[in-house]
Amino acid sequence: MMRRRHVLKAPAALLAAPLSAPALAQADTRPVISIAVQEITTSNMLEMMAEQSNVGSRIFRNFVEPLIDTDWIGDMSLQPGLATSWRRISDSVVEFSLRRDVRFHNGDAFTAEDVVFSFGPDRMWGGGPLGKEPPPGATQIARRSFPGFERMEVVDSHTVRFINKTPDLTLEGQMARTASVIANPRAFAAARSWQDWARRPIGTGPYMVTEFNPDRILVLDAFDGHWAGRPPIRRLRFVEIPEVSSRINALLSGEVDFACDIPPDQIATIERNPRFEVAGGIINNTRITVFDKTHAVLSNPLIRRALTHSIDRQAIIDALWGGRVNVPRGLNWEYYADMFIGEHEAPRFDLSEARRLLREANYRGEPIPYRALNNYYTNQTATAQILVEGWRAAGLNVQLQMQENWGQITARTPTRAIRDWSQTASLPDPVAQIVPNWGRNGVAWNNGEWRNDEFATLGDFLQSSVDRAARRQAWARMLQIVEREDPGYTVLHRNGNFTAKRRDIRWKAGPSFVMDFRASNWGT
């Protein structure tokens, strides 16, 4: 494979040579753009098999690409990426036709072998022939992202088949996930370890990693050999500035062109300056409050239902978000298309109903701990205070306990009762969001917070059935169980993501954390 690759490199370089001279001549006219971010990555790595956070999803699309892309700026629909087309061979097999004019940042031509490698044991599953073991977190992400994966099969140099163990309607969606990006085998083999590779991955994206200093800066330079043409920006600099006031100051003083993660209450202040504006809005993430049904008080579903009815969601949205987000119909997205349950709603704010449920449950004011982090989520602390006051008004004795990290939040002790979380709809089918989090062997199941056998059985069905009508019926019932009858969580509001920027830059923020700096989303 390597030998053939080097043979392919020579003509590719010859072809690129006449193009590169004028390209270089023009390069200096393109801008250098700096983006102030709260955090570049949470894992100190750029390999998406290790970096699955919200902040990581902001950067990845610029340097790596999956076979199936997503319209991140538009309706989040699936689009051709490194595959120009795909078709179902069966309920468990999808065949992809790969682009022929794609090169990696190191000059290697992209072929079906690269897809096989990217989904292989060296990068994902462990026990590969190169002996570079992925960390436990990476193999866990692989199992969660591709639960039924069997193998990738090469049909020819530019055709590949994804073969699943079981029928699955969401295989195309899985191939659009961040973990599905294609990695360069030669660069991987040359790295000293999996972690070394993960700090300097070689992909096919419009920009290539030239400097990565974790906790400080990520520099991406334009990759002029990108299949879609020359990128519009000469250099992208993601600069880590943890403090929000410092990010805003850096923008206002002209040191950066974008400042991310702007709290809604700062938007008016920034836009008072005519040189700047704030982009963004609702994204594909929902804030929820999670209940531990094994807690002595919350084991009674009536009390959990009372909690869900004591939340004035609209007040939170108006007071803390300036009305810029909304209350969802549960963990149930419009872009699920025929799987969207339009008649489902979040529990209404009704204190008298909450009090009635508490009387019925014979609740006598026993304390209910509520663990929260200090503004890990935007407005988290203020939201928690509003929630506690609402619960107090209904007669619930909820005690807010600020914690320092996620380990303390999820620690399995008798005082675990209520906690905060958020959920991202990563592909347009509920199975991707609900089953890994709430289904059998999902997060809540594994950490012992919430289990429901009927729900788990329906989740298994949702995962393996290809009968769309039956799946929709199962999904509607699952929502009813987990959000109304035996609440495992309750939705608060859709999350918002706001990015302050120079007004003279034409750039759109999409309905996700992803930042797109391709030519299609850039102008000055």
Added chain:
Amino acid sequence: MLRFIASRLARAALTIAMVVTFAFIVLRLSGDPAQIIMGADAPPEAVDAFRTAWGLDEPIWVQYFSYFWAILQGDLGRSMRDGRDAIVLVTERIPATLALTLPALAIKICLGIPAGIYAALHRNSLADRVVMIIAVAGFTVPSFVLGLLLVLLFAVQLGWLPSGGQESWRHGILPVITLGLGGAAVLARFTRSAMLEVLGQPFIRTASAKGVPWHAVVTGHALPNAAIPTVTIIGFMVGSLIAGAVVVESVFSWPGVGRLLVVAVANRDLAVVQCILLLVAITMVCANLIVDLLYGLLDPRLRAAPGKAA
């Protein structure tokens, strides 16, 4: 003198061992690093695999002795986040931190001590009051407030200096001033108090009565005697060189040891936190050792009775 130094070295080693032990225990009591690094949604088998990979499944006393034995061999462990050697992660940040703290220390000494002496020599004058008002303000305003005010003025309004980052010497000006002013205010207050106390001593009156010129009384008699509390404070400042800029580094996005410490603590990256604490402890202990030795030089009485030095 040798006995004096040996006793100080033994005490220093004991202090470092206690810091290492304390950090080891506290970090392990305050959250499971496996759960924090693997995330809330990690299945139990993945968390268990992580614990096994990093030896967290061993009894705590086994972990402790392994850690201590590794330290004695010069191995400070690896970061659980990205697998790099903790000492490499920390030492590559030290120059950035020293680039702030050393110039800031110079500002503290060059500004604080003369201001304190001047205020003491002009006690109850307008100059004294002005100096002390500024010193009290510098002492009480938190560094993050002062830092943000400087950024608003010099970066946002005037556009003279960058607001954060570490790309040129200009980026260091505001954080150095922020660090330096607060410390200068502390030194000015202590120097003034020490000078006032010494200036009220009988030997100062005696020297003046004998006709010794005032400047000679001040430089020859008052200053050396007032130096001990000032040297003590400077010793603390020197001891804080490595991790004494946590807040300022966060406000100015300065990639030094302080920011590394914040991130490492939040993620319970045990080896990195322990490595930083160990280096801070060693720096602090060395600074105190030097201060102890300086006491002996500054005050001959302490050389005669070294046990009473500290």
